[in-house]
Amino acid sequence: MRVLLFGALGDLAGWREQMLDPAPETLFALRDRLTRDDAALGAALRGRGVQAAVDKVVVRGDAALSSASEVAFLPPMSGG
Amino acid sequence: MSTVRLSSEPIQPGALLAGFCQGREETGAVVSFTGLARGEKGAVTALELDAYPGFTDAAIHEHAKTAKTRFELQDVLIVHRIGRIAPGEPIVFVAAAAAHRRAAFDGADFLMDYLKSRAPFWKKSHEADGARWIEPTARDYEDAARWDTPMRKDAE
Numbered sequence: 400m401r402v403l404l405f406g407a408l409g410d411l412a413g414w415r416e417q418m419l420d421p422a423p424e425t426l427f428a429l430r431d432r433l434t435r436d437d438a439a440l441g442a443a444l445r446g447r448g449v450q451a452a453v454d455k456v457v458v459r460g461d462a463a464l465s466s467a468s469e470v471a472f473l474p475p476m477s478g479g
Numbered sequence: 480m481s482t483v484r485l486s487s488e489p490i491q492p493g494a495l496l497a498g499f500c501q502g503r504e505e506t507g508a509v510v511s512f513t514g515l516a517r518g519e520k521g522a523v524t525a526l527e528l529d530a531y532p533g534f535t536d537a538a539i540h541e542h543a544k545t546a547k548t549r550f551e552l553q554d555v556l557i558v559h560r561i562g563r564i565a566p567g568e569p570i571v572f573v574a575a576a577a578a579h580r581r582a583a584f585d586g587a588d589f590l591m592d593y594l595k596s597r598a599p600f601w602k603k604s605h606e607a608d609g610a611r612w613i614e615p616t617a618r619d620y621e622d623a624a625r626w627d628t629p630m631r632k633d634a635e
Contacts, residue, residue: 406529406601407612455534471531477602478595478615479514479528479559479571 400464402429403471404440408449412440426451426462429470448475481543481555483536487562490569499556499574506553508583511574512591518566522606526570529601530561542593550586552577557590559600589626596623 400422409415423429430451434441443449452471453462464470492513500509516526530536543555554576564570571594575586596619603612 403531405531406603409529410612452531452534455531455537471534473531473599474601474612475614476597476599477613478619479598479600479602 400429400466401469402433403469405471406474406477408440408443408472408474411443412437420466422464422466422468425464426453426458426470429464443474444472446474449473480553481540481547482557483539483543484558485530485532485536485561486558487560490558490560490572492569492572495556495558495572496574499554499576503553503576505578506576507578508580509574509576510580510583510587511572512587513569514571514591516564516566516568516570523566523604524607525566525605526564527603527605527610528559528561528564528570529603530559531599535599538599539594542598543590546575546586546590550575550577550582550589552582552586555586555590557594559594559598561600563605592619592623592626595619 400419402417402419404412404415423432430441430444433444450457450473452458452473453464454469492511496511499511517523539557543557546552547555552575556574558572560570573587573590573594575583575590577583577586596615601612603610
């Protein structure tokens with residue numbers, strides 16, 4: 400699966416795109432996995448206004464993932 | 480019809496406007512807006528716009544559809560720069576076509592307020608003492624809220 404970080408999240412983590420194989424089965428499991436690798440990123444992913452999109456659709460709460468999923472973590476948007 | 484493009488190449492507002500105006504025997508009014516990156520008297524060396532291709536443009540497209548219905552626009556063109564943008568360079572170009580001028584002015588105004596405050600971009604300002612991610616200003620939110628309620632048309 401493909402994981403994308405945007406805006407300040409990418410700077411914090413030091414990466415903007417990562418392929419994960421095997422893929423975590425759920426969005427929450429993915430977040431826990433990323434938190435194990437990088438606690439500061441984990442805290443930021445739970446920060447105020449951070450949204451997650453699965454296959455380019457914003458989801459609230461947990462969601463099922465597969466190896467073909469694309470998950471993006473979106474910090475608060477700035478406008479253009 | 481509405482067209483939304485994210486461009487990592489410089490925007491040419493004149494050429495975009497000329498192209499947008501072509502073949503419009505029933506239009507009557509085209510309003511365009513070009514936003515330029517501001518240097519803040521030398522404090523800002525560059526802006527950097529992060530976008531999510533396929534998500535950012537889809538969200539803008541949805542808003543363009545709303546604008547078309549709400550203001551009876553015939554056509555909308557939105558071209559937004561992404562990546563690194565130097566002061567003075569165009570960052571956004573919006574054009575709205577309508578049968579009459581008020582709809583075109585309002586449509587372009589509405590689209591710009593959305594783009595400035597709610598569109599899914601992440602903006603970084605590169606300054607002499609480092610870079611920082613920026614959020615919409617209070618004024619940007621107020622400008623965008625002007626369109627929430629009541630609808631201007633209803634108030635007439």
